[in-house]
Amino acid sequence: xxxxxxxxxxxxxxxxxxxxxxxxxxxxxxxxxxxxxxxxxxxxxxxxxxxxxxxxxxxxxxxxxxxxxxxxxxxxxxxxxxxxxxxxxxxxxxxxxxxxxxxxxxxxxxxxxxxxxxxxxxxxxxxxxxxxxxxxxxxxxxxxxxxxxxxxxxxxxxxxxxxxxxxxxxxxxxxxxxxxxxxxxxxxxxxxxxxxxxxxxxxxxxxxxxxxxxxxxxxxxxxxxxxxxxxxx
Ligand code: ADE
Numbered sequence: 444x445x446x447x448x449x450x451x452x453x454x455x456x457x458x459x460x461x462x463x464x465x466x467x468x469x470x471x472x473x474x475x476x477x478x479x480x481x482x483x484x485x486x487x488x489x490x491x492x493x494x495x496x497x498x499x500x501x502x503x504x505x506x507x508x509x510x511x512x513x514x515x516x517x518x519x520x521x522x523x524x525x526x527x528x529x530x531x532x533x534x535x536x537x538x539x540x541x542x543x544x545x546x547x548x549x550x551x552x553x554x555x556x557x558x559x560x561x562x563x564x565x566x567x568x569x570x571x572x573x574x575x576x577x578x579x580x581x582x583x584x585x586x587x588x589x590x591x592x593x594x595x596x597x598x599x600x601x602x603x604x605x606x607x608x609x610x611x612x613x614x615x616x617x618x619x620x621x622x623x624x625x626x627x628x629x630x631x632x633x634x635x636x637x638x639x640x641x642x643x644x645x646x647x648x649x650x651x652x653x654x655x656x657x658x659x660x661x662x663x664x665x666x667x668x669x670x671x672x673x674x675x676x
Contacts, residue, residue: 444484444675446668447511449491449501450661451616454653455518456490458661463488471508474501478509482672487511491616494592495540498616502623513568513671514624514631516617517664519649519656521641523601524586524611528637529652532581532663533612534572535588535633537561538621541604541613542591552607553589560608561587562621565630568667571676572632575666583663586611588633590618596645613641632667636660 450456456477460466463486466479477488487509491501505511520533527533539553539561546552553560569585576583589610595601604610617633624631636656639648670676 444513444672445509445511446484446486446671447505447509447514448486448488448664448668449505449514449516449620450518450657451491451493451498452518452653453490455657455661456488458658459488459517459665462665472500472504474504476504476509482669484672486668494615495590495619499619499623502620506623506627506629512629514620514629515664515667516620516631516633517657517660518614518616518635519638519653519660520588520612520614520635521595521601521639521645522612522637523605523641527584527612529639529648530656530659531637532583532659533588533635533637534569534583534585535564535617535635536569536585537563538588538590538618538633539608539610540591540618541589541608541610542593558622562618562625564621564633567676568630568632571670571674572634572667575663575670579663579666581663584611588617588635589613590615594646595641596643598642601641612637634660634664
């Protein structure tokens with residue numbers, strides 16, 4: 444089995460590379476890909492750089508060039524829901540693009556013809572994540588993630604995204620990775636640990652909590668990998 448673990452920033456995959464210790468490094472289309480044999484499976488790990496375009500490129504490369512059969516994303520997000528605090532883990536049930544706007548033509552926000560406002564993450568992987576959370580005695584929440592090419596540090600924008608998409612958290616890659624995986628029929632799982640509240644203090648909070656929150660997310664994703672391999676999901 445070939446499983447991708449993807450992040451957007453070096454900090455998001457560093458804990459995983461540290462745990463693996465040994466891996467093969469390949470440069471491809473402007474990114475570095477790390478391949479490791481792990482418990483009989485092959486893990487392909489990469490960070491894309493920030494945003495929808497770079498994450499689209501990396502997800503496509505992982506699938507089309509490295510032949511991964513599942514994709515797990517690990518990273519951080521800004522909270523919209525009041526119930527999400529810094530360090531909390533959120534599993535995406537479905538994802539949308541909050542900055543996709545052809546409403547001038549009468550379409551809803553996040554929609555283009557032949558696309559969909561929401562892309563659903565793989566249900567089997569979400570079910571597995573609940574089992575793992577129980578085993579780890581870890582509280583995880585499920586919710587909608589809205590993605591856009593914008594670091595949101597503004598209460599008004601955050602509330603608009605929350606109201607328009609019913610979103611619980613926002614970030615800059617999940618929605619585009621979802622589009623790619625959906626198109627290639629590759630099951631995907633997007634996990635985010637909260638680093639900030641997408642408000643006026645967001646950039647400060649992000650800088651302070653990025654590393655710790657990324658570690659939380661990475662540790663959980665590695666338990667997901669173990670379970671996928673053990674249970675042959
Ligand atoms: N990722 C983490 N925090 C974020 C924010 N406030 N806006 C966009 N992406 C984020």
